[in-house]
Amino acid sequence: MYIAILEDDPGQAKLMTIWLERAGHACKTYATGKSFIENVASEQFNLLILDWELPDIKGDEVLQWVRENLGWEIPILFMTFRDGSEEVASILKLGADDFVSKSVERNELLARIDSLQRRAALPQQKQQILRIGEFVIDGVEHKVTRHGQEIKLTPTELKLAMYLFQTMDKLRTRSDLLANVWGRNAEISTRTVDIHISRLRKKLELTPENGWLLESVSGVGYRLLKQK
Template sequence: MRIALLEDEHEQAQNIQTILSDNGHHCDSFPSGQAFLSAVLHRSYDLLILDWQIPDMTGIDVLEGVRAQLNWPIPVVFLTQRDSETDIVRALDAGADDYLSKPARPAELIARIHALARRSNPDNDKEVLHYGPFEINTQQRSITLHGDPLTLTDKDFDLTLFLFQNQGRLLTREMLLERVWGLARDINTRTVDTHMSRLRRRLGLNPENGFRIKTIYQRGYRLEAMKAADDILDTTPRAANE
C-alpha cells in the first residue's frame, strides 16, 4: 500500500516509516498539514495516518480538508498521544476510520491498516463484479458489456479492473505504472496514456454506458460514473494525447 503520514517529529516519523516498510508498504512522511494536504490532493495514496498536534494546524483540520476535497473515501487512521474518549469521539465523528495511541505498537498498527484495507475494498475477494452494464470476471479474466464479451489484452484487463475497483479516485500515471505494470515511477509515462486512449474505445466509455475516463490535467486519470449531460458541462483542460 502507498501510505501518507502526517508527523512533525522526525524520530517518530522514521520509526513509523520503518514499521510500514518492513511490512511491504511505501510511506511518504510530511511534517506539516499544508505539505500533507498538497501531497494527498495531487498524488495517489491508499491510506492516511494523521497526528493530531502539528505546527500549522490540527489533525482534525487536515482530516476535514481531506474529506471535503477528495471524492473517494480514503481510509484515515489517527496515531496520536491524545487518547481521551472525547478526542477519540471527535476524530471519528470528523471522518476518521480508526484511532490509535502513541507510541505505535508495530503488530497492532499493521493489523489495523490491513483491516481497513479489506473494509475499503470489499470487491477484491469477489469473483464476478458488476459496474453498470459492465461485468468483470476476475477468475476467467474476462469482461462483458451489455452481455457481449470484450476483446482485451492481459494488460488492458488488469488496467480496467484497477480503474473500476478505484472508481472516483485520482490515479496518477506513476501509481498506475507501479500497480498495473510493476514498473518504477521514473519510467516514461507515455505507456499509460497510450493504454488509456485505447481503453476509451475498447470499453465504450461514453454517456450511454455510464462511465468515462477523465484526464486530470498534469496529474493522471479518474474513472467516473456519469450521465449524458456531464460531458456538456465538462471544462477540464485536456491533455494533447486524449
C-alpha cells in the same frame, strides 16, 4: 498501498516509514499541516495517517479539511497521545476511520492498516459487472469484451483487470495489487505484477492511441487512466 504520514517528529516519521516500507507499502511524509494540505490533493494516496499535535495546524483541523475537500472515500488513521473518550469520539465523528496511540507497536499498526484496507475494498468487491468505455468486465461469466468482442484473459489477468478498472485514476502499489489480486499471503515477487500488467496492457490495448493509459509510476506501482 501508497500512504501519507503527517507527523512532525522526524524520528517517529522515520520509524513508521521503515515499518510500512518493509511491509510492502510506499510512503510519503509531511512535517506540517500546511505542507500536507498544499500537496495531498496532487497525490493519489490510498490511506492517510494523521498526527494530532502539529506545529502549525491541529490534526483534527487537518482531518476536517480532508473530509470537506477530498471526500470520505480515503481511509484515515489518527495517531494521538490523547486517549480520553470524548476526544476519541470527536475525531471519529469528524471522519477518522480508526485511531492508535503514538506509542503503538509495529504489529498493531500494520494490523490496523490491513483492516482499513479490507474495509475500503468491500464496496468494490460487490460490483461483479463493470461497463467502462468500450469495455465490459464480467466477473460472473469470467470474461472481458471490448467493442463487443471477447478478449481471452487468464483468471488472474481478469482479476487484475477488474481491480484496475474498479480503482481507475488511483495509484495502486505493487503490494496492494498483490494483496487484492493474488492474495495477501501469496509468496510471489512483485516482478509477477509487472509481467501481468505488461500482458494486460497489450491484450486490452490500453494505449494513448486508444484513449487509455496504464501508467507505471517508478518505484511505486500502476495507475489506469482514461484519457480525454
